[in-house]
Amino acid sequence: MKKLIDHFTLTLGSQNVLTGEDIGTRYTKDSSVNKPQTPIAVLRPSSTEQISEILSYCNQHKQKVVVQGGMTGVVGGSTPQAGEIAISLERLSAVEEIDKASMTMTVQAGTPLQKVQEAAKEDDVNFPLDLGSRGSCTIGGNIATNAGGNQVIRYGMTRALVLGLEVVLADGTVLSSMNKMLKNNAGMDLKQLFIGSEGILGIITRAVLRVFPQPLSKCSAMCAVDNFDAVIEFLHRASSELGGSVNSFEVMWDNYYHTVLREIDQLTSPFEENFPFYVLLETTGSNQQLDDQKFEQFLGAALEDKLIQDAAIAQSQQQAESFWNIRDGVGLLLNRLPPLANFDVSVPISKMKAFIDSVNNQLKHEFENIDIMIFGHLGDSNLHIIARTGKEEDVKTIRNIVYQITGEFHGSISAEHGIGTEKKNYLSSSRTTEEIEIMKKLKQTLDPENILNSGRVI
Numbered sequence: 001m002k003k004l005i006d007h008f009t010l011t012l013g014s015q016n017v018l019t020g021e022d023i024g025t026r027y028t029k030d031s032s033v034n035k036p037q038t039p040i041a042v043l044r045p046s047s048t049e050q051i052s053e054i055l056s057y058c059n060q061h062k063q064k065v066v067v068q069g070g071m072t073g074v075v076g077g078s079t080p081q082a083g084e085i086a087i088s089l090e091r092l093s094a095v096e097e098i099d100k101a102s103m104t105m106t107v108q109a110g111t112p113l114q115k116v117q118e119a120a121k122e123d124d125v126n127f128p129l130d131l132g133s134r135g136s137c138t139i140g141g142n143i144a145t146n147a148g149g150n151q152v153i154r155y156g157m158t159r160a161l162v163l164g165l166e167v168v169l170a171d172g173t174v175l176s177s178m179n180k181m182l183k184n185n186a187g188m189d190l191k192q193l194f195i196g197s198e199g200i201l202g203i204i205t206r207a208v209l210r211v212f213p214q215p216l217s218k219c220s221a222m223c224a225v226d227n228f229d230a231v232i233e234f235l236h237r238a239s240s241e242l243g244g245s246v247n248s249f250e251v252m253w254d255n256y257y258h259t260v261l262r263e264i265d266q267l268t269s270p271f272e273e274n275f276p277f278y279v280l281l282e283t284t285g286s287n288q289q290l291d292d293q294k295f296e297q298f299l300g301a302a303l304e305d306k307l308i309q310d311a312a313i314a315q316s317q318q319q320a321e322s323f324w325n326i327r328d329g330v331g332l333l334l335n336r337l338p339p340l341a342n343f344d345v346s347v348p349i350s351k352m353k354a355f356i357d358s359v360n361n362q363l364k365h366e367f368e369n370i371d372i373m374i375f376g377h378l379g380d381s382n383l384h385i386i387a388r389t390g391k392e393e394d395v396k397t398i399r400n401i402v403y404q405i406t407g408e409f410h411g412s413i414s415a416e417h418g419i420g421t422e423k424k425n426y427l428s429s430s431r432t433t434e435e436i437e438i439m440k441k442l443k444q445t446l447d448p449e450n451i452l453n454s455g456r457v458i
């Protein structure tokens with residue numbers, strides 16, 4: 001081991017090789033409920049060449065490594081396992097170029113998402129990926145997990161926003177596919193292999209991203225709805241009548257909404273009454289005055305038709321943010337309420353009602369006192385479920401029940417967070433034996449020594 005550390009100290013400089021007590025807690029655990037584990041060293045490269053050299057050396061010495069971005073992942077993927085070296089991308093952080101003619105931006109993988117968003121905005125373009133963890137997560141981590149977030153209904157998952165990638169393979173080979181064009185069918189699109197593969201096939205070092213015109217107007221409203229069928233109808237109406245301008249359609253069940261308001265002091269509901277469902281609807285467009293009128297008319301008609309029971313239209317950016325704080329309050333909730341089981345599942349919208357009934361019935365049948373909180377990016381078929389009895393020993397049974405029901409409904413055990421270590425044993429609920437075999441063959445081909453993020457996903 002000493003030989004390995006001495007080698008990296010020589011190639012990276014001692015300040016970029018952390019060992020022993022110099023390894024801060026930041027590198028010991030991601031945002032999952034995993035136990036922390038200190039890696040044997042943290043390497044902090046600042047270039048693709050350095051990452052290539054590190055992997056080539058580790059591959060020759062069969063040294064396992066874990067790739068670390070912003071450490072906001074919630075499935076244990078970047079938490080070290082015993083005996084691993086951590087490779088942190090934190091120094092590979094820069095926006096290299098914004099090409100407004102091609103509507104692309106080129107970034108390094110360790111750049112925090114918020115920095116990417118702000119750089120785009122400064123140049124009057126919009127990078128629309130947006131998640132609650134924006135301040136800490138990195139674009140490399142977003143690509144590695146194919147992150148979803150709040151605007152998927154309009155712009156798609158991260159995959160839809162990536163045009164080109166540079167990746168370093170386990171043996172140090174640099175695979176450069178820094179394509180800037182929307183259309184490129186010259187053979188296989190290899191970058192797709194790495195998007196969403198959670199760092200088990202290669203380390204993403206740079207990316208070409210799609211950008212869009214900066215929106216000139218924004219309308220936000222919190223709406224109250226009294227039954228699930230009306231929520232679905234409201235979604236379809238919003239999609240057709242607001243002409244493709246819907247950015248977000250976030251649904252919160254009353255149990256989630258009221259728990260967040262109770263647990264987090266500064267938050268208040270815009271409604272005096274309580275309702276079974278709350279929808280945070282947001283659109284963006286090009287003319288604030290006209291868009292306001294259209295938005296108000298749409299909500300007025302929905303109220304008249306009794307599709308929604310009440311609506312609070314944000315009168316300022318600050319009020320819009322206060323609505324989002326209720327939705328994003330989950331981050332604080334997860335820290336305050338453990339032990340709990342936290343799910344990120346997808347189910348076809350047509351089956352969602354039956355799925356939720358089944359989850360509620362089976363969990364309540366198994367546990368007398370269980371809190372179940374549901375919210376999600378409903379327009380993307382994505383539900384987040386938090387279930388807690390307050391007892392650590394119940395978490396595994398809760399997981400078994402929910403993932404089994406997810407499989408029965410042909411849903412996905414991971415809509416957007418990935419598999420990591422946490423859901424590895426449940427992968428077969430959502431993927432066939434043949435699919436998992438092909439994943440294993442790809443891993444074996446690209447990383448025959450199994451050094452990269454070993455033991456994650458498959």
Ligand SMILES: Cc1cc2nc3c(=O)[nH]c(=O)nc-3n(C[C@H](O)[C@H](O)[C@H](O)COP(=O)(O)OP(=O)(O)OC[C@H]3O[C@@H](n4cnc5c(N)ncnc54)[C@H](O)[C@@H]3O)c2cc1C
Nearest residue numbers: 069070071072073077132138140141142144148199204331
């Ligand atoms: C408050 C909060 C809100 C969140 N909201 C959302 C949400 O709405 N939607 C959503 O999808 N997720 C959400 N997440 C989860 C998380 O933020 C995302 O998964 C994010 O994409 C992870 O990025 P990261 O840089 O923190 O990656 P990390 O946690 O560091 O790593 C995640 C995985 O990617 C791998 N990895 C990281 N960087 C690279 C790289 N350069 N090359 C190869 N592999 C790499 C790691 O090894 C690990 O397996 C949320 C998390 C929190 C804490």
